Amino acid sequence: MLIPLSAVMGQTRAKNLLLSSSAKDKMSHAYLFKGPSGVGKKMLARAFAAFINCRAPQGREACGSCPSCKKFSSDNHPDLHIIEPQGMGIKIDQIRRLQKDLTYPPFEARTRVVILPDIHDTMRRPEVANSLLKTLEEPPPHTLLILTGDEAGSILPTILSRCQIVAFSPLTYQEVAGLLAPEVEPRQALTLAAVAEGSPGRALLLHQTGLLELRQGMIATLTRLDPNSPDAVGMVYDLAAQAADLKEKLHELLDLLATWLRDLTLLALEQQGQLINHDLADLLQQGRRAWRPEGLLAALDHIRQARRQLLRNCNRTLVCEVLFFALLREKW
Ligand SMILES: [Zn+2]
Structure with missing residues (x-):
């Protein structure tokens, strides 16, 4: 072409x-x-x-x-x-x-x-x-x-x-949303643009693979899950299996989880203006109460660690299980 x-x-x-x-x-x-x-x-x-x-x-x-x-x-x-x-x-x-x-x-x-x-x-x-x-x-x-x-x-x-x-630089959210129209309705297009941090290619991928919805479901579960509840272990295994199913797109999910933790960190520092996950406002407020502020930086480290393990071809499911348990451990 x-x-x-x-x-x-x-x-x-x-x-x-x-x-x-x-x-x-x-x-x-x-x-x-x-x-x-x-x-x-x-x-x-x-x-x-x-x-x-x-x-x-x-x-x-x-x-x-x-x-x-x-x-x-x-x-x-x-x-x-x-x-x-x-x-x-x-x-x-x-x-x-x-x-x-x-x-x-x-x-x-x-x-x-x-x-x-x-x-x-x-x-x-x-x-x-x-x-x-x-x-x-x-x-x-x-x-x-x-x-x-x-x-x-x-x-x-x-x-x-x-x-x-x-x-090369990221595009403005409006430019990305413009590229996604008319296939994607404007509000969702702006969310995709923000979550994809100004990358039309990533926004399209998130849209086509349903990763945006998957992220929302996972973040909701992680936010509401009590690490001491009897269900916690089973839930973590479920989340890890869903994440590992993404195969080579798993790193995209890790990027999304990292931006969510970054937003929680900004909220903990009371800097609301620059949030990326605008569509998750309620969950972000709940998350802010659920994670210890110092645990957020540790959680971001766990994600970096997971990325490194995936680069070394470690078993995806295992990497995700370890990651999700670690994220829960950083809660209050
Ligand atoms: Zn020519």
Whole structure:
């Protein structure tokens, strides 16, 4: 699919930087698009690849009808390489194959484009990252590398130092809600936008997977559950099973629980203005009375710990059980 640059909402600074460097013929050989997940980094990478190869660009857009645009439209351009992870991440063999491909000149493109998405996730193993360093340092002629990465994730410094960094920012809640309309009614769209912290991609994911409702149910249970009641153990096992069922989307739930605990912490500090979970006002008030203020920071630590365990491939159900018991322990 040919993605117009205008289809990427916001990100004016990133677009201007890229367009002006291409107009002046001063593009970097490697960019790292860095910012929150779901704000359009990969989309802009694809749109820019089409734009710089268009034979007859119209102002700030690719024409959509030249031979190059047609190949981008049909996802069939021989000089666009998107390196998607195989299994847990990008494999060294994939990088070697890419390097071999890059020893030949581009088939037809003015600028061959290699996109490596989500490297905070897909290139966590140093040996894989290291195998790419030489290509990042000295890419073959007529070749542009675009890496994308989450700012919250860890990106190896050796990669960072070899790329020009293009910063992406969250959108305003109104912009995100505008993108979700008319499918989502305005009030819920604003909640999704806030909970997704200005990321349209995350807002859409929360909407489509029902994660917003799941979060509400879990937060209600955790808030009302008396850790000393005879039902507590069974309830925790139920919650953990539901959470583990999310599989690779579990980290999204952990992000949501972290923003809820952050809101409770703000309430404990009496800073109401910046709450994210506006839709949970009643539950937040109950939660404020249910958790010890010093327990909230410990609870956030438990979430960080769970994230680390998941990265190490620990058993999801077990990680969730330990987490939910720990959250209950921090109550009064
Ligand atoms: Zn064109």
